[in-house]
Amino acid sequence: MSASSPRFGSKETIIFSDELNHASIIDGCRLSRARTIVYHHNDMQDLKQKIQAAAPAHGLIVSDAVFSMDGDIADLPGIVELGQRYGLLTMLDEAHATGVIGRTGRGICECFPSCRKPDLLMGTLSKALGSEGGYVAASQLIIDYLRNTARSFIFSTSQTPATLAAALTALNLLQADSSHVAHLQENTRCFCEALQSQGIPVQSETAIVPIPIGDEASATAVAETLFRQGIFINAIRYPTVAKGSARLRAAIMATHTPEELRTAAQTIAAVLRNRGRFSAHIK
Numbered sequence: 001m002s003a004s005s006p007r008f009g010s011k012e013t014i015i016f017s018d019e020l021n022h023a024s025i026i027d028g029c030r031l032s033r034a035r036t037i038v039y040h041h042n043d044m045q046d047l048k049q050k051i052q053a054a055a056p057a058h059g060l061i062v063s064d065a066v067f068s069m070d071g072d073i074a075d076l077p078g079i080v081e082l083g084q085r086y087g088l089l090t091m092l093d094e095a096h097a098t099g100v101i102g103r104t105g106r107g108i109c110e111c112f113p114s115c116r117k118p119d120l121l122m123g124t125l126s127k128a129l130g131s132e133g134g135y136v137a138a139s140q141l142i143i144d145y146l147r148n149t150a151r152s153f154i155f156s157t158s159q160t161p162a163t164l165a166a167a168l169t170a171l172n173l174l175q176a177d178s179s180h181v182a183h184l185q186e187n188t189r190c191f192c193e194a195l196q197s198q199g200i201p202v203q204s205e206t207a208i209v210p211i212p213i214g215d216e217a218s219a220t221a222v223a224e225t226l227f228r229q230g231i232f233i234n235a236i237r238y239p240t241v242a243k244g245s246a247r248l249r250a251a252i253m254a255t256h257t258p259e260e261l262r263t264a265a266q267t268i269a270a271v272l273r274n275r276g277r278f279s280a281h282i283k
């Protein structure tokens with residue numbers, strides 16, 4: 001590799017990866033054969049200490065923009081600042097950020113408008129945009145490098161015209177009218193407030209609202225009960241999250257009505273109450 005090559009994800013580099021990063025990032029780190037150092041979730045102090053201890057000549061900091069199981073937002077300014085200070089590339093995965101966060105849904109950079117952009121922004125067309133496939137946005141140098149070296153890209157079939165047209169249409173809609181994003185953000189607030197008023201401790205600035213349960217069997221049982229009552233909510237459990245931190249994960253949509261969200265919150269609270277969950281908080 002020439003001195004000007006981007007040098008990420010090779011044997012000579014070190015990747016610093018948030019402990020709650022999505023499985024696809026973990027697999028990407030493994031495929032790269034780079035040494036990977038995992039830092040505590042969104043903890044810039046820990047990240048800094050680990051960078052200083054490893055003192056890499058080349059490296060990459062990689063993080064979800066919105067963490068897919070907790071729904072919280074990465075500390076973009078902190079990551080970019082450490083990347084700049086220690087000469088590391090930075091990469092954010094916007095899978096749950098695109099079309100969701102920022103005033104007009106443009107993702108994490110819109111949340112932190114005065115922050116320098118990370119070197120790589122990648123995302124999927126499969127979540128808010130409702131299609132499939134994904135993208136990477138970066139400098140021409142990095143894009144050329146990926147086009148020529150990323151085996152998972154080179155040896156995969158390209159997208160069908162139909163899925164691309166669907167994604168493009170979604171992007172055009174998003175660009176033309178940010179009211180969908182405003183509805184989505186308002187709906188998350190409405191749902192969280194409705195749950196909080198029932199004594200259930202939730203908070204989220206994104207479309208992902210985790211409702212803590214604890215043990216795996218309870219999470220599954222609660223999700224099944226709710227399904228029978230007309231509410232589709234996923235039970236997330238080990239190995240997707242740590243043992244004993246099973247949760248329900250609500251995915252809020254722009255098209256939910258406030259009435260639907262309030263009814264869902266009441267039903268969820270009633271089921272949890274019946275199982276003796278959060279009884280200390282629930283009136």
Ligand SMILES: *Cc1c(COP(=O)(O)O)cnc(C)c1O
Pocket residue numbers: 022024064068093094095096124125126132133134
């Ligand atoms: C869903 C998700 C992906 C995978 O997206 P696909 O389009 O299904 O491949 C990648 N990263 C994160 C953070 C995700 O949440």
